[in-house]
Amino acid sequence: EDQVTQSPEALRLQEGESSSLNCSYTVSGLRGLFWYRQDPGKGPEFLFTLYSAGEEKEKERLKATLTKKESFLHITAPKPEDSATYLCAVQERSVQGAQKLVFGQGTRLTINP
Amino acid sequence: DAMVIQNPRYQVTQFGKPVTLSCSQTLNHNVMYWYQQKSSQAPKLLFHYYDKDFNNEADTPDNFQSRRPNTSFCFLDIRSPGLGDAAMYLCATSSTRFGREQYFGPGTRLTVT
Numbered sequence: 001e002d003q004v005t006q007s008p009e010a011l012r013l014q015e016g017e018s019s020s021l022n023c024s025y026t027v028s029g030l031r032g033l034f035w036y037r038q039d040p041g042k043g044p045e046f047l048f049t050l051y052s053a054g055e056e057k058e059k060e061r062l063k064a065t066l067t068k069k070e071s072f073l074h075i076t077a078p079k080p081e082d083s084a085t086y087l088c089a090v091q092e093r094s095v096q097g098a099q100k101l102v103f104g105q106g107t108r109l110t111i112n113p
Numbered sequence: 114d115a116m117v118i119q120n121p122r123y124q125v126t127q128f129g130k131p132v133t134l135s136c137s138q139t140l141n142h143n144v145m146y147w148y149q150q151k152s153s154q155a156p157k158l159l160f161h162y163y164d165k166d167f168n169n170e171a172d173t174p175d176n177f178q179s180r181r182p183n184t185s186f187c188f189l190d191i192r193s194p195g196l197g198d199a200a201m202y203l204c205a206t207s208s209t210r211f212g213r214e215q216y217f218g219p220g221t222r223l224t225v226t
Contacts, residue, residue: 034214043203043217099207103155
């Protein structure tokens with residue numbers, strides 16, 4: 001069974017203090033690893049998709065990387081508006097062409113000014 | 114500009130009183146999903162539609178049902194809500210191509226009194 005584990009559960013940083021969030025996974029044939037951002041009381045917002053080991057994607061202060069066993073979300077010089085829960089998900093074997101996601105529990109990130 | 118719309122954003126119902134949540138999309142995606150998310154937990158898939166084909170997750174209670182009258186709309190019916198059904202309900206859509214991301218709506222926060 002596919003599993004996704006995120007660490008740490010919660011992370012507090014000072015504004016400008018760079019760090020990384022971890023997502024480790026076990027899946028039989030990775031079809032995609034997804035990162036989402038979720039603000040309190042809102043739906044997840046899509047950030048990145050990674051498909052193969054060695055792949056990297058960037059968006060503003062965020063950079064996602066992928067190895068065969070884990071993915072990292074690097075946050076460079078974060079600002080308070082980067083505070084959110086970051087969810088990682090892997091695509092499970094699909095049924096009838098509909099991709100199903102297995103989510104991790106998320107990392108709750110707080111950036112203090 | 115909204116792509117996945119959920120109504121209402123907040124719903125209060127009484128114990129045992131049926132409730133319907135709605136979702137609409139402007140992306141013309143074939144697949145629509147319903148997730149349940151409780152506080153500080155990962156989204157849990159309840160079911161999904163591939164076009165008009167309904168796919169139920171094995172552990173989704175019979176109390177939850179869904180309807181998809183056309184490509185754009187999907188409804189979640191909770192026949193007899195219990196206190197344990199209080200949660201955020203998220204609708205998402207995706208195209209049928211493997212590895213494509215899911216787009217989430219803002220969610221409906223359900224309170225059961």
